[in-house]
Amino acid sequence: MDNIFKKRIMRRIYAIYILRKILSRTAFKIYIGAALLYGIKVFVNITAVANNMPKWSDTIGLYNFMFYSAMNTELAAQFIIFGFAAFVIWIVKDTIKSIFARAKYIF
Numbered sequence: 001m002d003n004i005f006k007k008r009i010m011r012r013i014y015a016i017y018i019l020r021k022i023l024s025r026t027a028f029k030i031y032i033g034a035a036l037l038y039g040i041k042v043f044v045n046i047t048a049v050a051n052n053m054p055k056w057s058d059t060i061g062l063y064n065f066m067f068y069s070a071m072n073t074e075l076a077a078q079f080i081i082f083g084f085a086a087f088v089i090w091i092v093k094d095t096i097k098s099i100f101a102r103a104k105y106i107f
Contacts, residue, residue: 032087033087036080039080039083043077043080044073044077049069
């Protein structure tokens with residue numbers, strides 16, 4: 001009887017632990033990143049973009065290409081492109097914040 005009770009309690013503890021890991025902030029970022037990357041895969045033809053893109057040394061041409069290619073796509077692709085840009089900014093902001101939070105304890 002005691003063993004059955006212990007197993008039932010441990011199952012609940014494991015379930016709560018797994019739910020916390022699945023619904024954590026880091027997992028949420030991974031889910032968003034995966035969804036945006038999948039959206040890019042579906043809506044953007046990466047090989048065509050790479051073939052039409054000017055050389056990396058031509059910065060003005062590269063800027064114009066990126067700007068006009070983002071503005072002249074479908075609305076879904078625009079949402080995904082700008083969503084991915086916002087996602088990258090969010091990740092960089094959190095990384096910088098965590099670096100400075102750790103540096104406070106070091107010095």
